Structure formats: structure tokens, C-alpha cells
Amino acid sequence: MRDSSTDQRAVGFLLDLIDADPAARIRRRIGAPRPGGNRRRVAQAVLKLTAVPSSVLVWILEEDDPELNAAVYAHPSADPTLRRAVLRGVPFGPGRKGPLPVDIGLRKHADEPEVPQAVVARGLVGALRAATAMGPARVAASMVLGHGDWRTVTAADRERPLPGYARWALAVRPDCPPALRAQFGSHPKFDHRVRQAGVLAGPGVYATAHGPAAQVLKVLSLGPALFPTRVREAEDALRPLVRDHLGDREEAWAVLAQLLETYHGTAPELIMTAGAIA
Structure with a gap:
């Protein structure tokens, strides 16, 4: 493997899913690092993750x-x-209250856009109820910020269903609570729009159903520093496959490392293919 490749980080992430002793031996053979790293350095790596679903953010x-x-x-x-x-400084973590501190460099150089006039005039729920086209619906939905606003919208829709455009604009927001999205109902076209918007049920779905494997595993390899709580879902989804198809076989890991750079399928497909070849 190349010393500074995407492949190294990706394979390093998978190696953490087997026992420590064989993982260390295999790391030495193929040169795979451990995932994670300095948070400041990893934060800069976020900007290089160009093709990520919105849910990752x-x-x-x-x-x-x-x-x-x-x-x-x-x-x-x-x-x-x-x-x-x-x-x-809106908090996104469950149960957390804001406002959060804002990075000093960001405070100095970034200005918040003006609040849309429709929301100023009608209020948040009023603007959502008045949306009779996708454009106004997106504008109103863009002002739902934080847990309190989502609770307000959920209660309003439960009291009287919001218009279809407003529901659509809210559902494709990656931070829309899953319970509210379920409250909106399900339809194949609706579900397709949600998927197109990069909205995922969780890291487990990302790890097992998205590709190419190298890109997905690169993102997940940064997970211990970027989203340590959520990355466990991806680890739990992939761990049985890694142990069943790769285990502690150095040959299987070497094949996986060789395949990864040009493999276009998902991570589970890659793991099973490498194990079968070895």
C-alpha cells in the first residue's frame, strides 16, 4: 500500500474491528495506520470530504x-x-442546550443572512402553512433551527397537517427528526427524494449500502474524531462481516488493500470479495 493513501486509512478502520494482536501484526505487514488523530488536523480533513451525504455533516x-x-x-x-x-451556536447533540460558543475566526469573518421576510411577517409555522410552492416552502423550512423549533413544527403538524410542499422541504433536511419524518407518512417518491438529499437513517446504513467502499471507509476512518458516538453504529454493522470473511488472515487483508483503490461496490461487497479471493 502507498504510505499516504486513502486505502491506508480505510483498511486501518476495518482492522480496528478484529482483535488487537492480529490487527497489530497485519498493520505491520500492510502499513495501515490506526484511525482518528489530532482533532484540529481531522477538522481540516473535513473539507477534503467532498462527496459525503448531508447526514454526515x-x-x-x-x-x-x-x-x-x-x-x-x-x-x-x-x-x-x-x-x-x-x-x-445552535446545539445538535441530543439533550444539549445552547447557545454554543462559535469559533472566533468564524465570528470575525462570517455574517448571518437576513431572516426571510415571509418568516418575519407570518412566523415560522405561519410561513410553512402559507407555502403553496416548493420555493417558499424551502425558505420557510430553512429557518427551523434546533430542537425547540423542531418540537414546534412537530406539534403544529400533529394539530393540523402542514401543506405537502412544506412537509417535503422539511423531510429532506438532514437534521429533521426521524419521528417527524415518519409522522409525515411514506411514499416511494417521497422516500426517493429523501435519499437524493443525502439523508441517511444512520452510519450503519452508510457503511453497508453506500459506495464506493474507499470513499465510505475513508469517511468512517475519521469517525472516531468527527462523530465518535455515531461511528459505533457503522462499526457494529461491519464487524461481523470483517470477522467472518477476513478475520486474522494476512492474505485476505492484503487482497482487500489491493482491491480497494479501484473497487466500485460497497464495503460489505469488498470484504466478501477479498475473503473469497484469499
Whole structure:
């Protein structure tokens, strides 16, 4: 393997899913590092994760770390809503209350956009109820910031269902609570739009159903520093496959390392293929 490749981090993440002694032996043979690292350095690595589902950015924000929040703010995939939430110090972690500290560099150089006039005039719920097209619905939905606003929207929809456009705009928000999305109901076209928006049920789904494997595993290899609580879901999803198909066989790990760079399938497919070849 190349000394500084994506492959090293990806294989290093998977090696943490087997017992420590064989993992150390295999690391020495193929040169795979342990995942994680200095948080400041990892925060900068966020900006290089160009092709990530929007849910990944929310998992990072759930750590409520000002330095990581600033990195998410600068990420090309962060939408204006997430950026506004970062500037306001909105907490994303469950049970946490704000406002959070905002990175000093971000405070000095970033200005929050104005509140949309429709929300000023009608209030949040009023603007959502008045949305008769996708554009106004997206504008209103963009102002739902934090746990309190989501509770307000949930209660309003339960009292009287919100218009279809408003529900759509809210559902494709990556931080929309799963319970509210379920409350909106299910339809194949609706579910497809949610998937297109990069909204995932959790890291376990990302680890097992998305590809290419190298990109997914690179993101997950940063998980111990970027979203340590959530990355366990991905580890639990992949651990049985790694142990069953790779285990402590050096040959299988060497094959996986060789395949990874050009493999276009998912991580489970890669793991099973490497084990079968070895």
C-alpha cells in the first residue's frame, strides 16, 4: 500500500474491528495506520470530504464542538441552514442546550443572512402553512433551527397537517427528526427524494449500502474524531462481516488493500470479495 493513501486509512478502520494482536501484526505487514488523530488536523480533513451525504455533516455537528462546527460551515456541501445554525451556536447533540460558543475566526469573518421576510411577517409555522410552492416552502423550512423549533413544527403538524410542499422541504433536511419524518407518512417518491438529499437513517446504513467502499471507509476512518458516538453504529454493522470473511488472515487483508483503490461496490461487497479471493 502507498504510505499516504486513502486505502491506508480505510483498511486501518476495518482492522480496528478484529482483535488487537492480529490487527497489530497485519498493520505491520500492510502499513495501515490506526484511525482518528489530532482533532484540529481531522477538522481540516473535513473539507477534503467532498462527496459525503448531508447526514454526515449533521453527525459531526451533533458533537457540538466549535472547531468541528467551523469546519462544517466551510464545507462545500453545507447548505445555508446549517451555516446559519453554526453561526447562532445552535446545539445538535441530543439533550444539549445552547447557545454554543462559535469559533472566533468564524465570528470575525462570517455574517448571518437576513431572516426571510415571509418568516418575519407570518412566523415560522405561519410561513410553512402559507407555502403553496416548493420555493417558499424551502425558505420557510430553512429557518427551523434546533430542537425547540423542531418540537414546534412537530406539534403544529400533529394539530393540523402542514401543506405537502412544506412537509417535503422539511423531510429532506438532514437534521429533521426521524419521528417527524415518519409522522409525515411514506411514499416511494417521497422516500426517493429523501435519499437524493443525502439523508441517511444512520452510519450503519452508510457503511453497508453506500459506495464506493474507499470513499465510505475513508469517511468512517475519521469517525472516531468527527462523530465518535455515531461511528459505533457503522462499526457494529461491519464487524461481523470483517470477522467472518477476513478475520486474522494476512492474505485476505492484503487482497482487500489491493482491491480497494479501484473497487466500485460497497464495503460489505469488498470484504466478501477479498475473503473469497484469499
